[in-house]
Amino acid sequence: MLRRAWGLCLGLCLILLAGPARAEPQPxxxxxxxxxxxxxxxxxxxxxxxxxxxxxxxxxxxxxxxxxxxxxxxxxxxxxxxxxxxxxxxxxxxxxxxxxxxxxxxxxxxREEVALFVNRRHLPRFKHLQDLRAYRGGLLFGESYGQDFDREVVQHGNIEWVSSSQQNFGKLIRQRIDFIPYERRTGQLFIEQLPGAEDIVALPQTVSVDxxxxxxxxxxxxxxxxxxxxxxxxxxxxxxxxxxxxxxxxxxxxxxxxxxxxxxx
Missing domain, CATH: 3.40.190.10 (Periplasmic binding protein-like II)
Structure with missing residues (x-):
């Protein structure tokens, strides 16, 4: 009995000396x-x-x-x-x-609502997506605002693709493009402090909800x-x-x- 108790005590001491088990690293x-x-x-x-x-x-x-x-x-x-x-x-x-x-x-x-951001000095006439075929738009590489938008606007070749929002809105400020489809909340926040963006506004119409x-x-x-x-x-x-x-x-x-x-x- 004493030998068994001694063995248990020794085993417990070895566990304590070994310290806590190391947790597996998270993948x-x-x-x-x-x-x-x-x-x-x-x-x-x-x-x-x-x-x-x-x-x-x-x-x-x-x-x-x-x-x-x-x-x-x-x-x-x-x-x-x-x-x-x-x-x-x-x-x-x-x-x-x-x-x-x-x-x-x-x-x-x-939930995100997509609006058209435009320059008030050159407002496009917009009621339907088909109307945008007559204007130049700007999108970031990889952006998509739904199958309807892609079919009616993007596939007609009137989109200029860029890598940054600063570049895109800069072109709109200089009237090199006519519109930017952009999530309304994000666009409003982005142009709040953007130099030269005083004439940039979001049209009240909703292009899409996604x-x-x-x-x-x-x-x-x-x-x-x-x-x-x-x-x-x-x-x-x-x-x-x-x-x-x-x-x-x-x-x-x-x-x-x-x-x-x-x-x-």
Missing amino acids: VLRYCDYPVYPPISWSDGQQVRGLAPTLVRQVLGDLGYQVQVVVLGNWKRCLLDAAAGRVDVVLAYSTSQRQQGLLFSRVPVL YLRLAVSRQSPLAPRMAEIDAQLQRQVDSGAVQRWLAQSQDAYRAMLKAQRGATP
Whole structure:
């Protein structure tokens, strides 16, 4: 009996000396962003900020993953890399073409209304999408605002493709293009402090309504967990976290611009 007790005591001491067991490192997933859409995603010059990266980190963190943020040269590169499996996750609108390489969450992250941003000094006559065939528009590489828009506007060859929103709105300010389709909330926030944008306005008509969704590469190890992703997204929406992160991002973006103006000599 004494020998058995001594053996148990010795075993316990060895366990204590060994210290706590090391936790297995969390697997890392790659999230691709093109941060030119405040307050959804934007860059402060050091890191990607906004609703999108905050949400992705929260949802994937709850599923046991670490998130590596990847920033590429344009939005089209993000979509292509996700479809090819080089990145795991993006936030995007769902289209039939994108569904070939991506799985989209059933639960939407955010409802978004697309408007036309124009220069009030040269207002296009717009009632129907077909009217835009007579004008020049600007889009970022990889952007799509629905099958109707693509069919009636993009496929008629009157779109100029660029890599940045600054470049796009700069062309609209100089009247080199006639319109920019853009999410209304993002566009209004973007032009608030944009130099020379005093004549840029959003038309009251709605071009389309779409829903921003979390999209997973079909080749990602995350692909079989879409039901869990939907459950996590629903929890964040129902708790009010998504709207809270959106408001915090808007405030932070405006504060960054204010600080930048204050630092300008």
